[in-house]
Structures are given as structure tokens and as C-alpha cells.
Amino acid sequence: MKVAIYARVSTTRDAQKDSIDNQIAYAMDLITRNGWTVAGTYIDNGISGLKVKNRAQMQRLLADAKKKKFDAVIAKSVSRLGRNLVENLQTADIIVSSGARLILPEDNYDSVTSQSKFNFNIRALLAEEDSATFSRRIKLGRQGSAKRGKYQASLPAYGYRRDENGNLVPDEVTAPTVQSIFHWYLHDGWGMQKISNFLTEHGYPTPRTVSNAGNQGTVWQQSSIKCILTNVTYTGTLCQHREEVRSHMSKERVKVPEDKQIIFENAHPALISKEDFKAVQDLMKSKGNSHSNGQESLFAHLMLCPDCGHGMTYRKDRLKKQNGAYVCCGYVKRGKAFCSSHVIGYGTLLTAVKDDLKELIGSNVRLDRLFDAVKGNVGLKQSALIKELNKLNKQQEQLEKNVQGLITLFSNQALTLEQFNAQNQRNQAEQHTLAKRKAELESVIETQKDTEEQFRAFQKKIALFAQLDIDDEQVLKQLLHQVIEKIEVHQDGSIKIHYSIAHPQDQDMSELLQGA
Ligand SMILES: [Zn+2]
Numbered sequence: 001m002k003v004a005i006y007a008r009v010s011t012t013r014d015a016q017k018d019s020i021d022n023q024i025a026y027a028m029d030l031i032t033r034n035g036w037t038v039a040g041t042y043i044d045n046g047i048s049g050l051k052v053k054n055r056a057q058m059q060r061l062l063a064d065a066k067k068k069k070f071d072a073v074i075a076k077s078v079s080r081l082g083r084n085l086v087e088n089l090q091t092a093d094i095i096v097s098s099g100a101r102l103i104l105p106e107d108n109y110d111s112v113t114s115q116s117k118f119n120f121n122i123r124a125l126l127a128e129e130d131s132a133t134f135s136r137r138i139k140l141g142r143q144g145s146a147k148r149g150k151y152q153a154s155l156p157a158y159g160y161r162r163d164e165n166g167n168l169v170p171d172e173v174t175a176p177t178v179q180s181i182f183h184w185y186l187h188d189g190w191g192m193q194k195i196s197n198f199l200t201e202h203g204y205p206t207p208r209t210v211s212n213a214g215n216q217g218t219v220w221q222q223s224s225i226k227c228i229l230t231n232v233t234y235t236g237t238l239c240q241h242r243e244e245v246r247s248h249m250s251k252e253r254v255k256v257p258e259d260k261q262i263i264f265e266n267a268h269p270a271l272i273s274k275e276d277f278k279a280v281q282d283l284m285k286s287k288g289n290s291h292s293n294g295q296e297s298l299f300a301h302l303m304l305c306p307d308c309g310h311g312m313t314y315r316k317d318r319l320k321k322q323n324g325a326y327v328c329c330g331y332v333k334r335g336k337a338f339c340s341s342h343v344i345g346y347g348t349l350l351t352a353v354k355d356d357l358k359e360l361i362g363s364n365v366r367l368d369r370l371f372d373a374v375k376g377n378v379g380l381k382q383s384a385l386i387k388e389l390n391k392l393n394k395q396q397e398q399l400e401k402n403v404q405g406l407i408t409l410f411s412n413q414a415l416t417l418e419q420f421n422a423q424n425q426r427n428q429a430e431q432h433t434l435a436k437r438k439a440e441l442e443s444v445i446e447t448q449k450d451t452e453e454q455f456r457a458f459q460k461k462i463a464l465f466a467q468l469d470i471d472d473e474q475v476l477k478q479l480l481h482q483v484i485e486k487i488e489v490h491q492d493g494s495i496k497i498h499y500s501i502a503h504p505q506d507q508d509m510s511e512l513l514q515g516a
Helices: 012-017 020-034 056-066 085-097 122-128 131-147 175-186 192-201 207-212 222-229 274-289 294-298 329-334 346-362 364-411 417-449 451-467 473-483 509-515
Strands: 002-009 037-045 072-075 101-104 160-162 168-170 238-240 243-245 253-255 262-264 312-315 325-328 484-489 495-499
Touching (some): 002 056, 020 037, 020 072, 037 056, 175 192, 207 222
Parallel strands (some): 072 101
Antiparallel strands (some): 312 325
16 A cells, blocks of 8 residues: 655644654554555645745645545644644545545544544544644633623532533532532531531532542532532622633643632522521631530530421530530520420430440341331332433433534534534533433442441441440540431430431431331
8 A cells, every 4th residue: 555644843842742753753653564655755844934834745745645646644643634623624534535545543543444434533633733722712712601601610510510501500419409508507507517427428429429420539528518608609609710720731720819700690590599608608707716515516416306496505504413405496596485495414315325326236126127128218219310320321322423423514514613612512511411410320329239338337337336435525426426317305305316327318217216
């Protein structure tokens, strides 16, 4: 086979990265290994003031291709063919339509073996383009759309997804989680640690799982809760351009001064009212200044009054012999007419909780009944999730096909570069949403698969609790918050402990624990 070699450099940066010699060596290697012959070399060298107008050697190459002077053209990669995306694709198209075989070893492309006429991977192609120009263009594009009020951060905030037009809309799965987080913090008095424990224990997909399209990071961090509680996006306000990439090489992100940020009110549906958001910010500030003592924080945010639904607050001055007591917040705030005190001594409470845990550990019947119930519920949910996952896989295949279609349209010049970019961006946004949802599902399915394991972990935790020295308040507190979801104190002083198992939907597991 007679082969023409094409090589091109246009900038010094080009030449350092990919010298003419290097490009030719690359092609020669392939030619030698296959026993082909060289029919000619075509070199466009645009360095040292030698401005190559219209890539003269490329023009010669295309003319020779038409005259069938060779059977194939080798260029190192598609980016060598032209000076930009359009030129790259057009040139490739002309070569192939003239009947010559086009081989681009670095892109793994060969017009004979590759399935479609332009079976380049679009991502590889875009990456091959002069990356400086390209990243500048993306940057400008992003600022442009931010100014029009369109959310353009690389990832939507947890709780949102993009619709088919790239607009930010509440995500059916994660938006309620965001609202719960604000509610727990503001109205139920939960701390960030308790919230993150709860979400982890109950297998809520974490922001990391959602954004990484991987299964890592199933543990909620306090910092994630803080990020969510302080993110103004949830009030419907768009705060764009908060940081930018300083250089496309290092990908280093720098904070943009506040006056240069772009802010839009009511840019997308709010998940949280502005009032609640403000209240949360104030609460966070005030909390940061107060310190609670060990006893108060031991059962903090676990205690609940079943009659009025309020939390319970620790009072050092009540039942002093018992080291203080918990009383209903509704009673404290709104008086006798609203609710009774539901007072319970700290000592009594601690003993009761420890006793119940010990009994739970000792009772295989209670544990087995609990486990059977968990398994049953999980099985049902599992099949619905897998069904959805299969649907998403099909949608993803369709999107891949769409990309191929776009490339074909573009290479046939049925689309302008702008149209191509717009369509492609939309497609990518959709792919992103799909991938995100898939990751969520996979993570939930994975979590549920581990039910048995988690259940054993729960068993271990409570066993550990039984052996624990009660003096270590910090460890004790951590364990309490891990195994107990809430403790209800009735008017008559009786208590009901709700244990937290991995699945919040299976709420009445705790009833089983209690009732057995
Ligand atoms: Zn009450």
C-alpha cells in the first residue's frame, strides 16, 4: 500500500509537544511494521515566521488524493489535519471521500476498520483541539450564560438536576433530603453530626456519590451538611462565577471577589424559603458561640415528646440527684396548657437505655424478627430500583447514538459549529443527569444489598455499647447517636426507644424491637 504522510506544526508550543520529526517517526513506525511504502511527505511548518497560508502542503495533499497518487494518508492525530475543530473534520471528510484510507494512529482511527464514516469519539476529538483556545471558549460561554441567568456550574447543587434544556430543577430523589436537612436543623434542633449520622445510617446518597458517578463516599460528612445549610442556591438564588479556573493547565480554582460574582434572585425553583434560610444562618452563628456540657449533649437531639412532637431540653436544675433532667420543649416554651413536662431524670434515662440495649443484645428472638422484616422490605424496593436502572441504561445508549448522529450531521455540514456545540452540550447535560441518577440508584441498590452486613454491624455496635465504660462520654455519645434514632418519653415517665437501622422506610422496625 502506498502511503502519504502529513505532518503539521503551527506554534512553538505545538512544536515542543509534537515536533515534525516526532510526527513523521510516528507514521514511519506504522508504515514499516505493516510493510507499506511511502508515497510522499507533506509538511506544513508554520513556525519561525514562515506563515503557511491555507496549509499549502495540505492543499497539495488533497489534490494528490484526488489524482489517486496514494492509497492512504497517515497523520498522527485528527488535530494535525486542521487548525480548528471544523477544519479537522472537514479535511478528514475530504480525504475519505476522495477514496483514500485515512489512518490516525493516536486516535485509534482507521477509515477502513472504523464502523462509521466519522467514528471519532467526540470527547477525544474535542480534547485534541487546541486546548487553550477551547478552554477559553468554554470559560467565555459559561460567563455568557451565567449572565443570562442560566445555571452553568459544572455540577448542579445537591438536590437539583438539569432538565432537557439545561435548567436547574428539583431532583425528585435528593431535593426532599435537602428540605429534611433544613427542617431537622431548624425545627427539630438536630445538630450537623446527628443529621450526617442519620443520613449515613439510612443510606441516603451523599453529594459525593451523586457527583462522582461512583460508589465511593457513602458516609455523610458534617462538612457536607454545612455546605448544604449555607448554600444560597436552595432559595432559588443563582450565585454564579464564585470561583474560576485560573489556568487551563493546572485547573487551579480561585475564589472570585464578591462584587464580581453574578447573582440572580428567583433563577430556579427554591427548595427553602428565604426566611428559613436566614433563620438557619442565624442559628448556626448562635450555636457556634455556645458550648453544651457532656450530659446535655449525651442525649441531645434524641429526645422527643410523643404528645406535642417537640424535642426535649436538658435542665441542670431539675432532679438534681439524677444529674438533671429532660423536659418537653413545648411545655417549656408554651406552658401547661400546651403540654405537660414529661420530665425524666438523666440517671433514670441512662439506666433505662442501657438496660434496653443489654436486653436487645441478649434476645435473639427480637433481633431475628427485626432482621426478617428488614429483608422483606428491601426485596420489594430492590426490584423497582433495578427496573429503573435498566431503563436508564437504555436511555444512555440512545444518547450515545445521538452523539454519533450529531457528528455525522456536522461532518456532512448539515450543522454549523454553533449548532453542533449547542446540541452536543445539551446532550452532555442529559448524559450527566442520567449518569448522576444511575450512580444514585446503584449506590442505593448497593447499600441495600449490604443489609445483612449492616445489620451485623448494628448488632456489633450495640454489643460494643454493652461492654462500654460509661465514663467515656464522647464515645458513649457517638454510639448512642449511631444506634438510636429517637427516644420518646411519655407523660407517665415510660420511655420508648426507636433504634436506627439502615433503612428509614422500614420505620416500624423499632416497634418490633420494642414489642417483642
Ligand atoms: Zn410535649
